[in-house]
Amino acid sequence: MKNKKRMITLIIILAVAVLFGLRIGGNLQNKRSSKINPSQSFAEDSIKATPITIARVKKEKIDDTIFTIGEVSPTTKYNVNSKLNGEVDKIYFKVGDTVKKDDLLFTMKSDVYSSDKNSNLSKLKNQLDIAKTSLSQAKKSFDDTKKLFELGASSKDQLDRASLNYDNSNANYKNALSSYNSLKVSYSNQNDLYKVKSPVDGIITTKNIEEGMFASQSNGFTIITNKSLLIKSKISSKYINSIKVDQEVDIYINTIDRNYKGFVSSISYSAVKGSYPIEVTIIKPDEFIYSGMYGELKVKLTTKENVLTVPLNSIVKENNDSYVYKIINDTAIKTTIKTGIINNNFVEVSGNIKTNDKVALKGKEFLKDNSKVMIQ
Template sequence: MKINQFKAGFAGNAAFKSIAVVIPIISLMLIQSACSSGTGKNQNTKPIAVPIVELKAMDVIVPKTYVCDIQAVQFVEVRAKVEGFVDRIYVDEGEFVQKGQNLFQLSSNEFNEVVNSAKAKLMQARAEAQGAQLEVDRLKTLVEKNIISSSELELARSRRAVAQSAITEAESMLKNAQTGLSYTTIKAPFDGIVDRIPFKTGSLVTSGDLLTNITDVSEVFAYYKVNENEYLQYMREKIENESLEKDLNLILSDGEVYPYAGKLETMEADFERGTGSIAFRVRFPNPDQLIKHGASGKVQTENKLEGIFLIPQKATFEIQDYSYVYLVDKDNKVKVRSFKPLQRFGLFYITDDFEEGDRIIYEGIQQVKDGMEIFPELTPEIEVYDTLAKV
């Protein structure tokens, strides 16, 4: 009886233990089923539609600007060559003058006296030379009649030569005096515009003092510097095409484009030490006299880039100075891709880091993340690059 009771009790305990083991297993299965159901719902979520753009290699003419130094085609400092007082000023500041026109008159009394003295000495030398010639003629007759010896005639001829050399010296002195007198009248060296006049009537000027500047701005030179790589690129293009002539634009300090195009004429002979740059010179017509000597501006050139890609700026993002885009693979999954911009061009980055046919997210980069699957919507090229016409 006890044995049967023990068996019955043991059987009851075994059944309890079996139930205790089965309950957690069932609970775990229910949790896994719930998790699988939740995962299934996420897997069945439809990919979001995102605009993309398919990249194509293209050739682009990119403008590039260089800060330039603008100078007049002719610029001369008018300085006094002699000392004197300013007796008269014939022109005003900013006035247009012609070559040879009088600008200033310095006091000339002293120089007039020097000229008069030189003229007197010249007259004296000529008189003495004439007397020496008469003496030679007289002695020549006497020698022919054997009245005197020929040595006296030779001595007279020597005195005549001295008198003639005195004439040459007197003429030279007169020319120097006349030149000094001419320096008291300052004339315009060429057609141009008068700059500031620091000395007024009655001022004492010395040799070398700056009286004014004359500038000819009918044309202007714009000097800008390029590095060695840009110089080599230009020279190679010029060697391949000897008739290469580029029309360059000038952007004035107010941002306006100068209406007349310029021609690249020449360059410096050497590279600057330290900077490794070399200066090019561009000639611009200036018929309206708009540009003045010493003005500032920028020379704009055009650089043709072949086989490059234009990446819209709104399709990019930056992390620690690196530029990124979202690349879409063949399975429509998003992948983060870095690239190196060569330069900006309007609302685009220029780069050569991609392949023909690569697809990138065009808009909505905030909605996607790396590894995410999307539904790509191809954006028409005309919509992507419509701003290029405004660059």
């Protein structure tokens, strides 16, 4: 019986000890967990901070520049058409061919013309030959009569008639010669109508004439020359009072990866859908540039020295206001600024900002005023 009581007492003591031990362990665990773990705290703080990249505010020279595009066009087009109505005989060039000045482009059939020319010239040539023979005979008769008159073997009346005959024959010959030469010149000029030549060195861009067709004076070729080219473009009304004739222009032709210089040669003050047409003449175009190519135009209006600039992608727009997030002691401060000239992905700024200030770039869209940041 005594042993049974001892056993019960021992079990009770062990149970109390276990319960007491569990309570002490729990309290110790709670105490441990309540202590601050430095590494855990840093991780939590890092999660709260927004990762960003930054740029520095700089003082730089910046150009106020207009960027636009336009199409290369010839300064002058030459429409070389048939000079008369008739059938086309031969064509010697096609679209895209290069021609030289006085190259024969095409001819018109001249069968009837040639027949008439030969017939009429032949008639006048015969008349001229007859007049020439008559003149020769009249001269000989006058010379013989004059000798006889001087010898007293001919009368004054005979000499006068011989002289008059000679004068009339001479006049007839001169008239026949003049008519023949005039007709030759006339036919020579008409002959040019049947042979159409290029007036310039250039490139054929259009052709609306074919061999065998009946052509009128509206059929022929269009020729342009690469010696004088311009770019037709447009600018917005914002810049119409800033751009001037003779202003220098930088030109880049993307398709051939070449740069050229030019100048504003024409400005139209009549708007087309809110934009104003301009023409830029290309200085010293070469054999690589052709009409129909597109050019990127850069027109520099003004230059400012030592102005504050930030990257364009650091600017945040909100309604009509612009601001940046200025980084001070790992905190993003929302700072309102005014913007000016934009050029080469940089923008002129002014306001509560100075040289070397840090501004947020990537990650700025996740920031608010006084956000904590982690610079990467």
